[in-house]
Amino acid sequence: MSGSTSTVGGAIRRDGAMAGSRLGRTLSGLAVALGCVLFLGGFVWAAVAYRPYTVPTDSMKPTVNPGAKVLAQRVSGADVHRGDVVVFEDQLWGDVPMVKRVVGVGGDVVACCDKQGHLTVNGKAVDEDYLRGHGPASQENFRSAVPRGELFLLGDNRDVSLDSRVHLEDTEKGSVPASGVRARVAATAWPLGRAGMLPRTAAFAGLAGAAAGPSPQGPLKWLVFSVIAGAVLILGGAAYGPLAGAARRRR
Structure with missing residues (x-):
């Protein structure tokens, strides 16, 4: 009985880990996608609306x-x-x-x-x-x-x-x-x-x-915020895979 209980418990843990891994991958993908929209959208808008001068x-x-x-x-x-x-x-x-x-x-x-x-x-x-x-x-x-x-x-x-x-x-x-x-x-x-x-x-x-x-005031402050927030989301989402893999190996 004890061996059977251990097997079931192990299966539950594995299923939970897999579900958590899938959720993490989904969230990281959404973060990267949203980050790309914010980063590229803010950058393109700023390039259209503003010009540099010396x-x-x-x-x-x-x-x-x-x-x-x-x-x-x-x-x-x-x-x-x-x-x-x-x-x-x-x-x-x-x-x-x-x-x-x-x-x-x-x-x-x-x-x-x-x-x-x-x-x-x-x-x-x-x-x-x-x-x-x-x-x-x-x-x-x-x-x-x-x-x-x-x-x-x-x-x-x-x-x-x-x-x-x-x-x-x-x-x-x-x-x-x-x-x-x-x-x-x-x-x-x-x-x-x-x-x-x-x-x-x-x-x-x-x-x-x-x-x-x-x-x-024009939209420059919001465009800068959009670019920075987008970069943070892209880097954070991209970093999820390696960090999650390292955490699994430690477990």
Whole structure:
């Protein structure tokens, strides 16, 4: 009787182990499949929605350092808000893409400076918290009525930035067509020590109009999470077989 009991117990254990092994293989396969969807889907979506750019000058310090590689979301110039950092092209500014901050949209009157050294938009002072040294907004006084369909652009490092202030002498308005915008900068990708989402500013939030800013954040955070989660699931699912085999051999 005792031998019979042992055989039955052994069979039950083997059946349970086989069922557990099948369940483990099924779950690991599902994890790998889901991981592939998340990883490839996030990667492809990011490649379609975002483009890498290299910032050539120090005109955007301290927000973005020269030589930094940024990820910028492809957007229309009609969708950018005051406070957005954009990549744009304009023949009067040069033959390469440039990176500046939007401080005025079509219909705005941009001027500098008030008695406190602040930039004003439509007569309202703007506390630009992103400025290198936190002010003043400009060493030179200026005023520009931005035409419809155009943007007034300044660098954050106002002491060295060649921006709409300089081009006021060329075009009498200094602004560029919104159609020249190629993308809106969302994050710094390199160097790794400064990698992360671009700081968002609420400096223009008190102004009237749909472009008061800042723009809604794009999907980049979720896409990065999708890629990382997918990689973890793929590696975890792929590791199940070898780990389970090693556990069986130890038993």
